[in-house]
Amino acid sequence: MGLRRFLKNFFYKKKFEKKKYINNISDQKILITGCNSGIGLALTKELLKSGNYVFGVVKQNSNNINKIKSSNLKIITCDLRKIENYDQIEKNLEDIKIDLVFNCAGMFGGSSDEQSITGFEIEKLKDVLMANSLSVMLIAKIILKNSKPKVIVNFSSDAGSIKLNKGGDYYYYRISKTALNSLTKNMSLDLNGKFGTTVFSIDPGNVATNMNPGGIIESEKCAKLILDLISSNDKELNGKFVNLLGDEIPW
Ligand SMILES: NC(=O)c1ccc[n+]([C@@H]2O[C@H](COP(=O)([O-])OP(=O)(O)OC[C@H]3O[C@@H](n4cnc5c(N)ncnc54)[C@H](OP(=O)(O)O)[C@@H]3O)[C@@H](O)[C@H]2O)c1
Numbered sequence: 001m002g003l004r005r006f007l008k009n010f011f012y013k014k015k016f017e018k019k020k021y022i023n024n025i026s027d028q029k030i031l032i033t034g035c036n037s038g039i040g041l042a043l044t045k046e047l048l049k050s051g052n053y054v055f056g057v058v059k060q061n062s063n064n065i066n067k068i069k070s071s072n073l074k075i076i077t078c079d080l081r082k083i084e085n086y087d088q089i090e091k092n093l094e095d096i097k098i099d100l101v102f103n104c105a106g107m108f109g110g111s112s113d114e115q116s117i118t119g120f121e122i123e124k125l126k127d128v129l130m131a132n133s134l135s136v137m138l139i140a141k142i143i144l145k146n147s148k149p150k151v152i153v154n155f156s157s158d159a160g161s162i163k164l165n166k167g168g169d170y171y172y173y174r175i176s177k178t179a180l181n182s183l184t185k186n187m188s189l190d191l192n193g194k195f196g197t198t199v200f201s202i203d204p205g206n207v208a209t210n211m212n213p214g215g216i217i218e219s220e221k222c223a224k225l226i227l228d229l230i231s232s233n234d235k236e237l238n239g240k241f242v243n244l245l246g247d248e249i250p251w
Contacts, residue, residue: 009216012206016217016244021224022231026051028150031098031143033057033080033135034105036065038209039155042223043102048072050227055092057105080105080135081127090142098147100230103136103154108211109172120171132176137183140191148195151234153226154184156201156241163250181241181251188239200237202226205244217244 023046030047034040035056041064044054053072056065059079066075076092078085109128113119136154143149158164160177184201191197207222208215225244229237233246241249 013216016205016221016225021228023050023224023227024231025100025227028052028099029055029096030100030102031055031057031093031139032102032104033139034155035075036062038104038211039204039207039219039222039226040102040104041065042219043104043226044068044073046220046223046227055096055098057089059105080138081130083130083138086138086142089139093142093146096146098143099150101139101143101149101152103139103152105131105135106155106176106211107131109170109176112169115170115172117169117171125172125175128172128176129179132173133179133183136180136187140187144191149191149197151230152187152191152197152199153230154180154199154201156180156184156203158203158243158249161241161250184241185239185251192238198234198238200239201241202229203241203243203249 025047030052032040032044032054035044036058044056044065045068047054048068048070055074055076057076057078058065060077062075074092076088078088107128109115109124140152157173157177159170159174160181162178165174181201184199188199191199204222204226205217206212206215207217207219209219222244229244229246241251243249
């Protein structure tokens with residue numbers, strides 16, 4: 001690793017160092033998608049530890065989440081790309097009042113060539129849009145039948161910021177996260193007015209996960225920072241696109 005890269009990573013990590021994290025979330029019923037790996041798995045573990053009930057959505061593979069032995073965990077299998085799978089979520093949440101939702105599931109979609117303006121395939125773009133953006137609306141529609149959730153967190157990325165886009169390419173990922181940001185803003189207006197729900201988009205940053213093996217923050221630390229953010233200022237986050245420190249990112 002070059003010196004410049006080393007220093008950049010060093011100062012990036014430094015920004016997120018905190019002595020103490022607040023997590024005052026307990027006794028809540030929480031839906032987390034993408035809970036078999038990365039940030040979703042780390043959030044699931046933290047929230048179970050602090051005494052919540054978690055409904056964890058997996059695409060198919062549940063090898064990691066299955067290792068957690070807890071009577072407060074219900075695993076739901078739903079490939080979010082497939083509309084016919086959503087009845088699994090509906091069935092498992094019948095008569096359940098969900099308090100918090102973490103829409104963490106996401107897919108990157110392929111290499112820059114595969115996602116380029118000359119290389120993209122429309123069916124793949126539709127899949128990424130379903131998994132990364134439209135799933136959030138479908139899940140909200142199911143939950144809102146019974147629940148007035150307090151918080152909905154949508155996992156976005158600075159790659160979805162129109163203003164910050166200096167690089168081009170990555171059509172699937174960028175478009176899907178931009179769409180997610182748009183529906184975050186819309187839902188924040190609708191649901192905050194009706195139920196007082198806080199809806200916001202978060203860019204979790206550069207986190208070491210399957211999606212980003214070269215990431216420099218551990219998923220456990222990322223999860224703690226997100227819970228700290230919600231515990232400290234959930235009301236102020238409504239309708240915003242923020243990083244792990246709560247700083248706003250331009251849409
Ligand atoms: N890590 C970063 O640096 C970074 C940066 C910016 C934004 N993000 C966002 O953070 C979120 C969490 O990602 P991560 O970094 O924790 O990566 P990850 O470990 O790959 O987690 C993504 C999760 O989403 C699940 N998923 C993907 N497609 C799905 C589908 N069709 N149906 C249901 N579940 C599906 C995956 O399940 P399978 O493994 O079974 O496919 C996986 O468990 C994503 O939305 C990502 O875009 C991450």
